[in-house]
Amino acid sequence: MATPQPLQLHAPLSGVLMPLDQVPDPVFSSRVIGDGVCIDPTSSTLCAPVAGVVSNVQASGHAITVTGENGLQVLMHIGLDTVNLAGKGFTRLVEEGEQVDVGQSLIEFDADFLALNARSLLTLIVVVSGEPFTWLVAETGAVDSGQPLLSLQTNAQTTDESLPGEGEALLSKPITLSNPNGLHARPAAVFAQAAKRFAASVFLHKQHERVNAKSLVAIMTLQTAHRDVVHVSAAGADAEAAIEILSELLNNGCGEAGAGPAPLVPMMPSASEAQSSTVLRGVCASAGSAFGQVVQIAEPPLPVTELGATPQVERDDLARGLAEALADLQQLRDNAVGEAQADIFKAHQELLEDPSLLEVAHVLINEGKSAGFAWRAATESTASLFKSLGNALLAERAADLADVGQRVLKRILRVEDRALALPDGAILIAEQLTPSQTAGLDTRKVLGFATVGGGATSHVAILARAAGLPAICGLPLQVLDLADGTQVLLDADKGELHLAPDLAAIEQLQADRQLQQKRQQHELANAALAACTRDGHRIEVTANVASLSETEQALTLGGEGVGLLRSEFLYLDRNHAPSHDEQASTYSAIARALGPTRNLVVRTLDVGGDKPLAYVPMAAESNPFLGMRGIRLCLERPQLLREQFRAILASAGLSRLHIMLPMVTQLSELRMARQLMEEEALALGLAELPKLGIMIEVPAAALMADLFAPQVDFFSIGTNDLTQYTLAMDRDHPRLASQADSFHPSVLRLIASTVTAAHAHGKWVGVCGALASETLATPLLLGLGVDELSVSVPLIPAVKAAVREVNRVDCQALAQQVLGLESAEQVREALRVYHAATVDTSLVLED
Secondary structure (H helix, E strand, O other): OOOOOEEEEEOOOOEEEEOHHHOOOHHHHOOOOOEEEEEEEOOOEEEOOOOEEEEEEOOOOOEEEEEEHHHOEEEEEOOEOHHHHOOOOEEEOOOOOOEEOOOOEEEEEOHHHHHHHOOEOOEEEEEOOOOOEEEOOOOOEEEOOOOEEEEEEOOOOOOOOOOOOOOOOEEOOOEEOOOOOOOOHHHHHHHHHHHOOOOOEEEEEEOOEEEEOOOHHHHHHOOOOOOOEEEEEEEOOOHHHHHHHHHHHHHOHHHOOOOOOOOOOOOOOOHHHHHHOOEEEOEEEEOOEEEEEEEEOOOOOOOOOOEOOOHHHHHHHHHHHHHHHHHHHHHHHHOOOOHHHHHHHHHHHHHHOOHHHHHHHHHHHHOOEOHHHHHHHHHHHHHHHHHHOOOHHHHHHHHHHHHHHHHHHHHHHOOOOOOOOOOOOEEEEEOOOOHHHHHOOOOOOEEEEEEOOOOOOOHHHHHHHHHOOOEEEOOOHHHHHOOOOOEEEEEHHHOEEEOOOOHHHHHHHHHHHHHHHHHHHHHHHOOOOOOEOOOOOEOEEEEEEOOHHHHHHHHHOOOOEEEEEEHHHHOOOOOOOOOHHHHHHHHHHHHHHHOOOOEEEEEOOOOEOOEOOOOOOOOOOOOHHHOOOHHHHHHHOHHHHHHHHHHHHOOEOOEEEEEEEOOOOOHHHHHHHHHHHHHHHHHOOOOOOOEEEEEEOOHHHHHOHHHHHHHOOEEEEOHHHHHHHHHOOOOOOOOOOOOOOOOOHHHHHHHHHHHHHHHHOOOEEEEOOHHHHOHHHHHHHHHHOOOEEEEEHHHHHHHHHHHHOOOHHHHHHHHHHHOOOOOHHHHHHHHHHHHHHHOOOHHHHOO
């Protein structure tokens, strides 16, 4: 092996040095591509920083790679998003394969044109081959072209083709690149970073060319373009997983904007809108409202030294930090209120044990980096990868990873957590709150919070709901400019933050809150009473649950059964399917808690869409919500459904067992699933079959309810998806969430026709979607003829009380009235008027 020799890297431009961390591009700032320097240029000719061969120059002229002696590879990327200029403003002075000397001109660029047409002129010089380096100048300040910048320790040259492999090579299906400019530096870096996570040898193919997919430079040499067809091949122990995941990554455009499915991000208002608006709009993460004062929350950056002591010392520091963080998370699990909270911190503990994170950190430590630097690099690069994949769920998991990363980093650096010094009546504002911050909030002082990032399904939203704090996410960035102490009105129900609330609105809010508190006390005291209307009509109020503890809580709050057991809680957030014994014991425990006189409605596995399973291969889909979801996925993998039926049927006789199929659109799906269930019941020797029903959550099922009704025992309406599919609006979309409203007359008409069809055949209808948990909708659903309401556990007493306050005859007249309205807003207003005129507040106003 050649003896490592130091090599100098010279400045390719004159300008001002900037730390890589401050570059406004996550792929570069998180060092996914590699470490290096950034120069804000004052000259307009890019020169060779080392002597070597031009191994790649992009056709657009905005980026070039020079390979020096001993395999050193240096990528230079002029400006940010300059690939979109398609070569305008750039003049290439060299070609691939050409030998160049230090200081030789490589590319000339029109700085004035780039300043007007590109996002930034910041130029990146990145050591993509990974050699460690030391600075020869100050890391900030002016630099002249040709001036020595870095001293690098190089190794003997290796080739891109020298990766070890084993076993027969697998080849992916053809993949058509959706990236507008092919796999240029950023998407190529994301792809290479993902490929490095596999032990298998991985290659990317274009026509007859093949390159190492773990090498950024090699990928760029393919000179791919929009609509080029490529393949991925892999050989080794995890080759199949590599093919599947990397193919999906390419299909998603490696997270590049404009390529493949884009991640959900809040859309910014125009400057004029921002200046004139006194109401900022986002998405409700946790219902409620509050009036208070702004407190901006921002985590200060932690000072991390790049170079470590000895590898053993740094490994010990990392191990200590991980152990202390695990203990912290265990304490949070032990103190959690409810299983949902505990599961969040259990997932965080599992992230700390992720082998790929630890492997990246140990590699960097072995290269001389400090434990803090290595851990931060590992977590930030992985979080950036999650965000780049165009999947809202993975983007939220990136927030969890950032939280875990910060927790361990503090323990490594011995930085003590400090409780926030908060004034009374605080409305927290942040770009993103972490689960750790949210779990530690003093709810005596914090009234609610509003964030730019996050989503209605994020762990922070779950914690906010558990704490009873109203919260909004997806707000525009201007919310971060609000001064501390600014008085705001947080109306999470509407997803609105009012910046200049009038006195009347504030007084009304405070009066409503006092009345609401008394009302909740009254509802809780009467939770065990039956849900009977004033004219004697009985409605069953059951619970939506995902655990035994939630079931037990529902019973203490007056729940009359389980109307929706989300069975996927047994399957998610793990790397293998649950065993038969685990499933059967869980279903049986829940059934025993309910007893033989109460309903248990178990929904079969509802995954796909926004709920992928790591251990069930799913082909990449351009729109997963319109693809292999629910019953479709299970019937494609019948053994998965058979195993679940077998486990559910083990609880037969312990309660009144019902099985419910999700996402059914065709009668053939119902028949196939029924056949599988009956075969498993026969194998178990069951004398009596459980009731079998379907969810009504797509318009096709609602419109064909008259054909489904004779072949099912019941319907349960999932209003969340029914609304999404009826209105063609993503219910979590930051700009459409307020319009994706289940009160829309089109959705209500589908509910009405479903009830009519079911009752014509003597079958009952429940509603288990979010609409059932809204007391404003209770009289409407009663009027439409719904027989059962399955609601969020904490809202059981409120929904039962809402039933007891109305007459069924009046509800029927109300329902007929609102079915003729034209918008969700009109429906809501009609219900508010009815509520104000009907609800008797005298009980809750008594001392």
